[in-house]
Amino acid sequence: MTFEDIFSKLSQKFPQGILGKEETKPDASIKVDPLAIHDILKYLRDELNFETLHMVSGVDYPALSALCVVYHPGSYTHKMIVPLKVYLPRTDEAKVESVTDLFKAANWHERETYDMFGIQFLNHPDPRRILCPEDWVGFPLRKDYVTPDYYNGMPVPLYFEDGAPTKEGAH
Amino acid sequence: MGPGDNVVMTTMDDVLNWGRSNSLWPLTFGLACCAIEMMATGAADYDLERFGCGVFRATPRQADLMIVAGTVTLKMASRIRMLYEQMPDPKWVISMGSCSNKGGPYWQEGYHVLKGVDRVIPVDIYVPGCPPRPETLIEAIMMLQKKIKVQEAALGPIGFARKQA
Amino acid sequence: MQTDTTHALTPSDNLKETLRTDDLLLNMGPQHPSTHGVLRVVVTTDGEIVKEAHPEIGYLHRCFEKHSENVDYIAVLPYVDRLDYLASMNNSMGYAIAIESLQGIEVPRRAEYIRVIISELQRIASHLMSYGTYGLDMGAFTAFMYGFRDREMILDIFESISGARLLYNYMWIGGTYRDITPEIVQKIKDFLVYFKPKVEEYNNLVTYNKIFLERTRNIGVIDLKTCHTYGLTGVMLRGAGLKWDLRKDHPYSIYKEVEFEVPVGTGQMGTLGDCWDRHIVRMKEMLQSVRIIEQLLDGIPEGPHRAKVGKVIKPPIGEAYSRTECPRGELGFYIISDGSGKPYRVRCKSPCFMNISTLNELSQGVMVADLIATIGSLDIVLGEVDR
Numbered sequence: 001m002t003f004e005d006i007f008s009k010l011s012q013k014f015p016q017g018i019l020g021k022e023e024t025k026p027d028a029s030i031k032v033d034p035l036a037i038h039d040i041l042k043y044l045r046d047e048l049n050f051e052t053l054h055m056v057s058g059v060d061y062p063a064l065s066a067l068c069v070v071y072h073p074g075s076y077t078h079k080m081i082v083p084l085k086v087y088l089p090r091t092d093e094a095k096v097e098s099v100t101d102l103f104k105a106a107n108w109h110e111r112e113t114y115d116m117f118g119i120q121f122l123n124h125p126d127p128r129r130i131l132c133p134e135d136w137v138g139f140p141l142r143k144d145y146v147t148p149d150y151y152n153g154m155p156v157p158l159y160f161e162d163g164a165p166t167k168e169g170a171h
Numbered sequence: 172m173g174p175g176d177n178v179v180m181t182t183m184d185d186v187l188n189w190g191r192s193n194s195l196w197p198l199t200f201g202l203a204c205c206a207i208e209m210m211a212t213g214a215a216d217y218d219l220e221r222f223g224c225g226v227f228r229a230t231p232r233q234a235d236l237m238i239v240a241g242t243v244t245l246k247m248a249s250r251i252r253m254l255y256e257q258m259p260d261p262k263w264v265i266s267m268g269s270c271s272n273k274g275g276p277y278w279q280e281g282y283h284v285l286k287g288v289d290r291v292i293p294v295d296i297y298v299p300g301c302p303p304r305p306e307t308l309i310e311a312i313m314m315l316q317k318k319i320k321v322q323e324a325a326l327g328p329i330g331f332a333r334k335q336a
Numbered sequence: 337m338q339t340d341t342t343h344a345l346t347p348s349d350n351l352k353e354t355l356r357t358d359d360l361l362l363n364m365g366p367q368h369p370s371t372h373g374v375l376r377v378v379v380t381t382d383g384e385i386v387k388e389a390h391p392e393i394g395y396l397h398r399c400f401e402k403h404s405e406n407v408d409y410i411a412v413l414p415y416v417d418r419l420d421y422l423a424s425m426n427n428s429m430g431y432a433i434a435i436e437s438l439q440g441i442e443v444p445r446r447a448e449y450i451r452v453i454i455s456e457l458q459r460i461a462s463h464l465m466s467y468g469t470y471g472l473d474m475g476a477f478t479a480f481m482y483g484f485r486d487r488e489m490i491l492d493i494f495e496s497i498s499g500a501r502l503l504y505n506y507m508w509i510g511g512t513y514r515d516i517t518p519e520i521v522q523k524i525k526d527f528l529v530y531f532k533p534k535v536e537e538y539n540n541l542v543t544y545n546k547i548f549l550e551r552t553r554n555i556g557v558i559d560l561k562t563c564h565t566y567g568l569t570g571v572m573l574r575g576a577g578l579k580w581d582l583r584k585d586h587p588y589s590i591y592k593e594v595e596f597e598v599p600v601g602t603g604q605m606g607t608l609g610d611c612w613d614r615h616i617v618r619m620k621e622m623l624q625s626v627r628i629i630e631q632l633l634d635g636i637p638e639g640p641h642r643a644k645v646g647k648v649i650k651p652p653i654g655e656a657y658s659r660t661e662c663p664r665g666e667l668g669f670y671i672i673s674d675g676s677g678k679p680y681r682v683r684c685k686s687p688c689f690m691n692i693s694t695l696n697e698l699s700q701g702v703m704v705a706d707l708i709a710t711i712g713s714l715d716i717v718l719g720e721v722d723r
Contacts (some may be wrong), residue, residue, distance in 0.1 A: 025654040026437050050552060051564040057670060057683040070670070073686070076564075076578070079585055081657060105567030113677075116401070131394035132283060133246045133723055138404055140282050147282040151245050153641045158278045158286040199369045203719055204421035205398055206373070207465075208502060214468075214484035229369045247374060247395045249365055276414060280402045303500050 001079045005030060006048065014040055018078035024086065029070070029083035037086050038097045041073060045102055049077040053099070056109035058117035062140045065090045067119055071099075090120060098124040184322075191235070191261065192319040193223040194314065198254070202241025205268040205302040209240045212305040224312050230256040236315070237292075238308075242270035243285040244275060252290035255292045263319070266294045269301045276301065291306050340666040348420050359387060364702075370708045373718030375433075377695065379707065389699040391692050393721050400723040404682035409649040410509060411437055412682065414424070417503040418683060420720040422465050425458035426662040427493075428507040433588055434658035434669040435509045439651040442606075446639040447511035448590045453524065453632050454506065458530070459689055461490040462663035464616045466715045470615060471542050473712035475550050479542045486534060489527050509649060511642030523634055527627055535623055543619055552615060553606030556710035558700045560609075567690045570665025571621075571715065575601040575614035582661040588695035594625045594631050614669045618715070630681055648677050664688055664715060686720040 007030055011018045017036025022029045032040055044050040044078055055072040064087075071084040088094040098121035100107045110121040111130040118139035121127065129136060134154075138145055192247040202210060207236060212219050224290040233253045243251060256266070266288050269275035274286035288294060298311045353543050365376040380388040400419060404412045412440035417424040418429040429451055436443060443451075464483045471479025474496055488560025491501050498504040508515045558568070560576050573580055581598040585593040599620035601613030651673040659668040674680040691714045699707050 025652070025655050027441075027655050027656065036373065052567045054666070054668060055683065055685040057671065057685075059471055059672060060683050068556070072668075072670070074567075076580055083655075083657065101568065104565045105690055117569075129394075131397040133394070140399065141405075143405075145282070147280075152249070154245060154248055154285060154290055156245070156282065156286075157691075158274055192550055198367075203398075204418055204502060207421060211484060211488070216485065216488045220510050231367075242396060243400050244395060244397055246397065247366060250395075253368055276418070277403070280406050281399045282402065283397050283399050285365055304501060327628045 001049075001080070003080070006030075006044075006082050009040050009048065010040060010043070013043060027083065032084045032086050033095045034086045037069075037071070037084065038099055038102070040084065041071065041099050041102055042071050044082075048075070049167060050075045050082070052076070053103035053105045053109075054081060056106055056113055057162075058113040058119055058141065060090070060117060062090065062143050067094045067117055069096055069113060069119060073103075093116075093123055094118065095120045097122045100125055115139070118142070159160060186323055186326060187311065188200050188294075188320045194226075194261075194294060194318040195222075195224045195315070196226045196234050197224060197236040197238050198231050199227040200240065200254070202239065202243065202247070203270065205240035208302045208305055209238055209308065210314050215239050216276065217305040217309065219274060219309065219312070222309065222312055222316070227305070231255075234258055235262050236265065237262065238265045238267050239271040239288045239292075239294075240267040242275065243281050243288045243291075245285055246283070248285045248288075248291045251288065252291045256281045261322075263295045263315055264288075265291055265296045265315060267298045267311070268303055269299060272297050272299065323330070339396065339716045345636065357382075364707075365382075371711060372469060372716055374712075375692070375716070375718055375721070377707075379704070381704060384703050386699045386702050386704060389696050389707060391695050393689075393692065394719070395437060396718045398719070398723065400513070401682055404679055406431055406678065408645075408677045409651070411681060412679065413648055414503070414505050415510065417505055418719060419686065419723060420662065420664065420688070420717045422717055423462045423505060423663045424503050424544050426455045426462075426557060426659060426660065427484050427667060428505070429455050429589075430660035430662065430667045431669050432509050433660060434656050434671050435649065435651065436603075437658055438656040438671060438673055439649065440653055441643050441645060441714040443511055443589075443643055444640050445590075446636045447517075447641050447643070449632055449636045450512050450516055452589055453593065453636075454494075454512075456628050457490050457493065457524070459625045459663045460622050461487050463622050464490075466544070466618055466663075467538060467615075470712045470715070471548075474548050474674075476542055476545070476548065477564050479538070482534075482541070482620065484540060486531060489530070493520065493523055493527065496523065501546060502563060506643060508645075511640070511644035513642075515641040516636075521636070523553045530670070532623070532626055535619060539619055543616060549605055549612065551706075551709050552611040552713065554610050555702065555706045557607045558609045558698060559696065562607075566694050568665070568694065569690070570651060570661065570678060571614050571617050571662070572665065572691055572694075574598065576599055576609035577603075577615050578591050582659060582666060586659070588658075588660060590632075594628050596628050600622065610708050614713045614715075650677050652673065658687070662687060664717065664720070665691065667720075683722075684723055686723065688714075688716040688718075688721045692716050692721055 019031040019032045034164040052074050057070050066089045067090050069086045072081050074081045097102045105158040113119050113132050115129040266272050271288040277284040296311045296315050362379040362383045365371045366374040378390045380667050400415055403415050413428050415512050416427050419427050455598050464487045468480040468483025495501055498506040558576055579598050579600050599617050620626040653675045655672050657670045659666045668685030670683040672681040698710050
């Protein structure tokens with residue numbers, strides 16, 4: 001089975017959910033409606049032998065004012081991976097349904113995507129930060145993220161602009 | 172002369188420093204890549220035991236040397252401070268590797284990396300390298316032993332007052 | 337004569353109230369000798385039985401992905417080395433393959449040979465480390481010493497080709513940093529002659545040891561379905577019985593041309609997919625790596641060791657997901673290029689990240705000591721988990 005076969009099968013089954021192909025090189029991907037991602041992954045798992053989910057990751061596109069969630073379901077039967085992409089608005093309303101009930105691998109990956117990009121996953125069993133501390137502010141992998149000066153009283157940059165290791169009067 | 176007739180004349184300082192410097196007990200405290208080199212130093216080829224420094228303790232309450240081996244992150248910094256405070260006096264710290272010295276390769280964009288462990292605990296010896304070779308760590312431990320040997324152990328705040336030349 | 341025993345044996349409701357037991361919340365780590373780094377596990381125990389074990393990660397989060405977006409393609413390599421610091425060569429090979437597929441660079445044959453030889457040596461070194469530390473976890477200090485002794489020999493070889501002991505920056509995009517000389521080939525041959533009988537010795541010392549067996553068999557059992565839903569790869573998957581190795585099933589580099597077997601767990605000593613199965617798969621893999629290196633050493637073709645690649649790499653706009661078989665599983669790199677000199681996005685799919693996420697599932701209802709056996713058999717490296 002090839003990428004084209006999977007794409008045609010999916011677009012027959014989900015005419016509303018599949019928004020098109022992204023012909024990027026060397027690996028192409030499929031654009032998916034955010035509301036349909038759960039059903040499509042379920043279909044891939046149950047009908048097309050995609051047993052595992054290798055990765056869920058985020059990408060930030062400030063120029064398009066969009067956030068993107070990329071799913072990499074993998075199949076041991078067909079020996080292939082089909083990337084699925086979901087585009088979300090780049091606001092606080094960036095929400096997509098969690099697929100943790102289908103693949104437990106998604107649990108930590110979705111937590112990390114929330115931690116790094118601020119994308120919320122609805123119905124996630126444990127929606128906390130995973131890598132950064134609980135009281136961290138901001139989403140570090142967004143392109144416009146500014147590193148904080150202090151965290152819990154500890155200076156974060158090596159030197160401040162004036163060359164001093166700490167800022168006077170800050171702490 | 173029998174075995175009991177020997178008399179050694181020395182000062183209290185020298186006796187205490189001699190004992191302390193030759194029986195350093197490090198804390199088993201690996202953070203990242205440097206920890207592997209620290210383990211290699213303790214293992215077969217380099218044999219840290221030769222310097223009386225190979226008894227790695229798993230709890231800070233039995234250790235008097237902390238080798239900070241690896242990148243210190245902001246999430247970890249408060250735990251390092253707590254571990255340091257749990258160690259009994261006198262205690263020493265070796266900062267092993269560029270990461271714990273000044274952030275190492277992560278100094279520029281490392282939003283979650285503490286740029287130098289000396290921002291949370293005092294450091295005695297800095298070991299450069301990414302990671303330092305085991306020989307470098309052994310050199311650092313020998314330097315620390317020299318440093319301990321000139322401390323005023325019996326007087327003043329234990330372990331921290333330097334003898335005036 | 338009749339005595340009223342019923343009253344004495346059943347405690348009254350009042351007594352039940354006062355003897356109520358509580359779950360104990362146990363905090364393991366981040367500083368703990370058996371967590372292999374700065375992992376924290378929040379364990380809920382009922383007496384000596386583990387009810388829940390939730391791993392907390394992030395204590396070594398070194399912002400790899402943020403760094404990669406801010407330096408050029410070649411400068412990412414040193415950071416890639418520091419992900420899984422026990423298998424730097426395999427890591428940087430995976431990253432280099434991703435960039436090469438993105439830009440369409442043809443790697444010279446000689447470079448491919450060197451790469452495969454070196455990465456298989458690194459696999460042996462990594463498994464030796466796993467053998468040593470797992471032995472240490474199970475109380476066998478000798479295993480630790482032996483493992484490190486042999487690992488040092490591999491590190492000597494690496495030092496003579498790259499100049500570094502642990503983090504090499506050796507696999508460059510389009511080839512390798514330096515060529516290998518006949519002396520180094522001889523050194524590798526000498527090592528293989530020395531090392532081959534050692535594996536059996538180590539198996540006799542630890543793997544088939546009665547105490548080790550009792551502590552690892554039937555512990556931490558994972559079946560294939562759980563493997564799939566958690567996205568586990570590498571030794572975890574093979575230990576559970578699936579013959580899946582990217583070097584065979586999705587071959588990259590020159591793995592198509594070499595002969596080797598994929599060892600899988602069989603449940604020989606206990607249940608299929610227990611800690612012992614994972615351990616024996618690692619031990620057998622070392623011998624297979626030796627076999628691969630032996631096939632390649634004599635036939636290294638002449639030619640350049642690096643393709644002609646400019647100092648600045650600017651791949652065309654595109655995306656690539658490449659995966660390679662690292663000692664700990666499938667390491668994937670998802671790279672998005674926007675045509676500039678810096679990657680737009682680099683995402684590392686680390687195998688350990690998935691392996692450690694199963695800990696809660698694996699440790700339901702085991703003893704606290706078995707939790708250590710389970711963590712040890714996962715063979716995690718926190719640098720890769722937290723990135």
